[in-house]
Amino acid sequence: MRYLPSLAAFAATTLFNQVLARGSRSTPASSPQINQNFSLVQVNFTPGVNTSKVSPLPRDILALSIEFCYIVDYLGDVGKPNNLSFNLLSAIQSIIGAPPVIRIGGHTQDNTTITNVFEPGNLEAVNVTFNGGLFKVLNENVPENQSFVFGLNFGQNNVEYPLAEVKGIEANVYASRIDAYELGNEPDSYAGRGKRTRPWNVQTYAQQQVDWLTQIKSEVTNPSHGFQLGAFASQPVDQGNFSIPEINALGVPEDVGNVKFESDHTYPFSQCTPEQAAEISLPALMNHINTIETFSQFSPSIASAASINTSFVLGETGSVSCHGAANISNTFGAALWNLDLMLHGATLGMRRVHFHNGSPFYYSVWQPVEVNGTAPRAWPAFSSLIYVAGALSGTVNPTIYELEALSSDTLALYAIYEGDYFYKILALNLEYYSAADAAAGKARPQVYLNVSSGLGDNVRAFALSGPNADTTDAGEVTTGGSTYVNGTPVSVSGLPVILYPANGIVPINASEALIIERNPNSTTT
Secondary structure (H helix, E strand, O other), rough: OOOOOOOHHHHHHHOOEEOOOOOOOOOOOOOOOOOOOEEEEOOOOOOOOOOOOOEOOOOOOOOEEEHHHHHHHEEEEEEHHHHHHHHHHHHHHHHHHHOEEEEOOHHHHHEOOOEEEEOOOOOOOOOEOOOHHHHHHHHHHOOOOOOEEEOOOOOOOOHHHHHHHHHHHHHHOHHHEEEEEEOOOOHHHHHOOOOOOOOOOOHHHHHHHHHHHHHHOOOOOOOEEEEEEEEEOOOOHHHHOOOHHHHHHHHHHHHHEEEEEEEEEEEEEEOOOOHOOOOOOOOHHHHHHHHHHHHHHHHHHHHHHOOOOOEEEEEEHHHEEEOOOOOOOOOHHHHHHHHHHHHHHHHHHOOEEEEOOOOOOOOOOOOOEEEEOOEEEEOOOOOOOHHHHHHHHHOOOOOEEEEHHHHOEEEEEEEEEEOOOEEEEEEOOOOOHHHHHHHOOOOOOEEEEEEEHHOOOOOOEEEOOOOOOOOHHHOOOOOEEEOOOOOOOOOOOOOEEEEOOOOEEEEEEOOEEEEEEOOOOOOOO
């Protein structure tokens, strides 16, 4: 039976149970006075839904990827679950019925043999092993509805490795835990990384995938355990024919069978070289038009996956490749980018967006263990997952539509529907409001949204807020009035659900996101 908590359940779960007429807004919610220095955006709606413009908003759009060598950091050891991770995953499950799907993968999935071995200066293990203890961890250390995409070793070019992995998993891991197997991480880069001899191209990859997965499939005892193909490193504009459309044209999914997902990886920025690092900035990351332009290149892969009745996923992503950038990837501004990526990705037809994690990685959603004297904690990025869970709360088969005519560098608006019924609007003000602006006492810019044509005059809003875009302290970031530093929601006085009962005009601050919907206690529409 599908778990469909009501919005009231979402409110109670996340401590959205204090309702004020004004909240912390400087302008009275009952009748906002529009300052000439602020802007008013009229959000107009027409009856019904243009079905050519809406896309499903999957309940599993919010997903995670954890570097294989850090999976025990995140989930704990046998009999010793990581409480922070368990609480954070449970917080999502309590809202939408299941935690984010976790892909266990990354570079180190292709090094799985005996024991974790690190080299000085390398944040990823050069050799990894697991035994039956990992199976117990996957069974026992996670919320009851947790599922995984399990990354198999393709990189060391010995089919016995993934065969042994699958045999062990099928015999020992709860059937409901496994969603799919992924054979290899970023195989399009194998020749350059010394994992295959040249010529290594899409044809040799396709042949070996079919050969190995045919053998592996014989060891899969549960038909619900499918496969995830691809996991390609290069962006589509750079892939040439080493791509999802090409492997589909070669018939790989048909030859393998039971392919559930096809995957690409991407990071909009990189710090792998000094030249790349010099291009990184938080305002550029947050910029909505940059996000639209960056991810438009995935449309052919999304369409190709759909054409064979499978789902496209971003199997690994984050703000800045090579493990993230300090004071960029771990900021509240980056959390707003995460949020925009999930919502915009859904409008493009993506099924899941897997944000990558590793204990010392700056783009991680949370840090599960102590790293260099820094205590375990959630990062602001976790707030983006709670926000999307809140947007999904109370829905059955939601669809999403981006109000493209109103899109700008700093504004993104998404309409959520149930059938033909307009349910709520997700508003993101992506204008960069910096810590320096806040320290100097600079007024925080606002945009006023008139949503009365779609939601009526009496509405309410749940805010995803922080003091500025630069903060790295999850304790300063609130989702509907709660923080999640230690994995459980803690109510912050004065930041609850905010009511706007008079004219359907709602202010949204720079570097903030809102869920706006009808006030269920309203007697008018």
